[in-house]
Amino acid sequence: MLSLITIIVFLIHAITISGSPPVVLWHGMGDSCCNPLSLGTITKLLKRQLPGSYVSSLRIGSNIVEDTSNGFFMNANHQIDYACKLLNADKNLSQGYHAIGFSQGGQFFRAIAQRCPEPPMLNLISIGGQHQGVFGFPRCPGDNETICNYIRDLLRFGAYESFVQNHLVQAEYWHDPHKEEIYRKASIFLADINQENTFNEQYKTNLLKIRNLILVKFLRDSMVTPHDSEHFGFYEENDTSKIIPLRESSLYLKDLLGLKTMDEQSRIKFLESDTDHLQFTDKWFIDNIIPYLQD
Template structure:
């Protein structure tokens, strides 16, 4: 009788292990600047949508601010979460996209499996939101004013990238220049990013918030001016494979997606068809 009970307990345990290992991969989402983890009109609805579509999925919406100092805190929180220890998928919205990339590069445990950047500014920005508009001269003037103190303000210094002075950007950027290997090459950043199964980059074709919008696909302005743009494939990051982007692409692990809308303006069905069904199931 005792032996039968032991067998029953062992069988039950094995069934649990099999079920747990075959269950849905947990999802971590990170909001953009000015948003919050649980806004029912944004991250709250995204969390519910994923939970509805991926039955039984554990979805953690990060209750964190928009400062780069929060990345270390996020790494600690993820490492302490027992539900994430076998790996998780990450979805970052706007600034949350490059913040989660920093997590992938700096904190490989627990392992991030798929990184989905929805409108993230991976080469930074050089412009005022919703500009250019009807008056390009005014927009250019505003941009020059912003540029004067860009690397003094912590918020600006996180993602501001002045193509007219690449040296100052590389020296003074407190975040982006580091994770993009602009000052020195950190081999660990590259090896950690190469652990991803997929890197998914979403660009909004009518984006008036992120300038230039090509930053969402790792494109940016050619150095020394702010008109002509290069693509990811023409960037030093890609050509010299500083981050592993070329290796990821050569192995079929980068996906470029687009939405013909303004910044973060997508339908639930678009998100289900392009993100949930393809990368979170």
């Protein structure tokens, strides 16, 4: 027969676990699920700050090499389908999970929220995600300069050519403000999830199911152009000297994704870090991100 103390300890442990929903991570371009210097460090930090919590880092592929490569060359729509299957197969997530996407993982997780509502996503945290795309490829992450030079050549060749769109991830969120009509017609990923062609009511319905959308912008970002995209801002058409912020965009004013509704309900949090892309301290992460993961 169990002692009273044993039962109390068991109940306290159960309450602690149930009080911290699972957390799922999605890495950015040039990274992998399990890099000990990036998401491996974040995973350890999360487990220290959320004792007993379940933390998973998505691996898109059968191994780390494939995962890294797929971040460059696996069609983004196929990655979303792949990730959706992983999430559905993980029984630890059946009651809901918090999502943290780093760089392009931010807009990929948003696509998950819109297209794959089960298991339920609780809070969506986008750290440096490019939600209005990019128009520039100024810096390469890590030791991937050879790959990045190849990507630059493909983007110069024609980001909106069918072959490039279907086989180069970065082209799938390439947003040329001088070719808005071509972008809307040719973009197989970003234009779709941003409702810039056919309106999909389900995308809006599903995104409104999340509790909060937390958007982190890096004020000294040397990788994302423009860095305002991390807060859903982007260049005015044919004018790269002017940024249209989220609240002045048609995406917001027409409430195509429910962002206006969420904002009016104080469910969009605009955070900033006065640093370069994905450069933040443990203290910044603990102070700014951990509070959204505790219930």
